[in-house]
Amino acid sequence: MSKIVVALGGNAILSKDASAEAQMKAVQKTAKELVNFIKNGDQLIITHGNGPQVGNLLLQQLAADSQANPAMPLDTCGAMTEGSIGYWFQNAMKQELLENGIDKDVISIITQTIVAEDDDAFDNPSKPIGPFYKESEVAELKAQHPDWKIVEDAGRGYRRVVPSPKPLEINEYRAIKQVVDAGIIPIVSGGGGIPVVKKGNQLIGKEAVIDKDFSASKIAQLIDADKLIILTSGGGIFYNYGKPDQVELSQVDVAELQTHIDANEFSKGSMMPKVKAAVDFVNHTGNPAVIGDLEDVKEIIAGTEGTTIVKQEVTA
Numbered sequence: 397m398s399k400i401v402v403a404l405g406g407n408a409i410l411s412k413d414a415s416a417e418a419q420m421k422a423v424q425k426t427a428k429e430l431v432n433f434i435k436n437g438d439q440l441i442i443t444h445g446n447g448p449q450v451g452n453l454l455l456q457q458l459a460a461d462s463q464a465n466p467a468m469p470l471d472t473c474g475a476m477t478e479g480s481i482g483y484w485f486q487n488a489m490k491q492e493l494l495e496n497g498i499d500k501d502v503i504s505i506i507t508q509t510i511v512a513e514d515d516d517a518f519d520n521p522s523k524p525i526g527p528f529y530k531e532s533e534v535a536e537l538k539a540q541h542p543d544w545k546i547v548e549d550a551g552r553g554y555r556r557v558v559p560s561p562k563p564l565e566i567n568e569y570r571a572i573k574q575v576v577d578a579g580i581i582p583i584v585s586g587g588g589g590i591p592v593v594k595k596g597n598q599l600i601g602k603e604a605v606i607d608k609d610f611s612a613s614k615i616a617q618l619i620d621a622d623k624l625i626i627l628t629s630g631g632g633i634f635y636n637y638g639k640p641d642q643v644e645l646s647q648v649d650v651a652e653l654q655t656h657i658d659a660n661e662f663s664k665g666s667m668m669p670k671v672k673a674a675v676d677f678v679n680h681t682g683n684p685a686v687i688g689d690l691e692d693v694k695e696i697i698a699g700t701e702g703t704t705i706v707k708q709e710v711t712a
């Protein structure tokens with residue numbers, strides 16, 4: 397039995413249709429994949445992103461009436477998406493467990509992630525949220541929302557970016573550990589957790605979105621996970637991604653990967669945080685991390701798909 401933290405990307409939840417019904421359907425499909433870990437005897441800790449959802453929710457806030465029905469700030473929107481996506485996963489996972497004759501409980505935990513008030517990220521928004529826009533739409537969006545920063549997102553279109561401070565501590569990690577020890581499947585740190593700063597006994601929400609891959613790495617370290625698995629679309633880590641000579645890695649050690657990180661070879665808003673989060677987990681625990689396709693869970697369990705990041709590559 398391995399204790400595995402699984403981090404799920406946006407498309408495990410959202411494809412083109414952003415309705416609750418469509419997202420629940422996508423989550424049900426994801427739950428069918430995740431149940432393979434339980435069938436394999438593994439202890440699962442689930443975490444997920446919220447970039448598309450929290451961006452959409454912020455857009456809905458624009459329709460709010462400033463007095464009777466005020467717009468919610470970004471930290472509260474983060475909490476709202478942690479709740480809604482947690483509900484979808486909790487519901488879908490339980491159904492999938494029952495359909496496989498497994499009597500296990502699933503619970504989502506609203507998680508607060510402590511960040512530094514002086515994190516440089518607050519002055520340098522970098523986390524893409526919400527929908528993708530066409531280049532032709534950008535000028536008008538900037539005119540409508542002078543406070544928005546909009547950037548090109550890994551060749552996929554343009555998106556609004558918000559500050560994304562690094563997680564220092566997961567406030568609820570001791571409770572999460574107890575839930576895991578009790579054999580319950582927790583859904584934690586959704587959307588990276590709600591960014592908060594510590595002021596004495598108070599935790600104060602900050603308007604930012606934490607990268608769920610960094611929070612996943614942090615929680616995996618805090619609960620002594622045997623493995624961190626980051627599931628996305630498209631497969632594992634590619635060198636020369638998108639070029640004719642692109643090559644997918646099956647196994648790589650942290651020293652080699654670090655040279656490619658240092659050379660800035662991975663896309664900032666997509667693969668770079670995953671690679672950095674995986675390297676951080678492996679460096680701190682000595683345990684492996686895997687980046688792979690959500691649809692390849694059985695093969696990832698068998699070790700035949702995805703990229704495994706190890707402390708030191710064993711050569712025959």
Ligand SMILES: Nc1ncnc2c1ncn2[C@@H]1O[C@H](COP(=O)(O)OP(=O)(O)O)[C@@H](O)[C@H]1O
Nearest residue numbers: 405406628629630632633634637663665666667
């Ligand atoms: N070097 C790379 N190797 C693999 N995928 C890459 C690479 N660079 C960019 N990508 C893209 O990054 C995507 C994963 O990032 P993203 O979509 O942000 O993840 P998430 O699933 O967490 O939302 C892949 O589907 C792929 O299109």
Ligand SMILES: NC(=O)OP(=O)(O)O
Nearest residue numbers: 445446447587607608
């Ligand atoms: N919070 C976060 O990292 O969300 P995505 O994975 O959806 O970008």
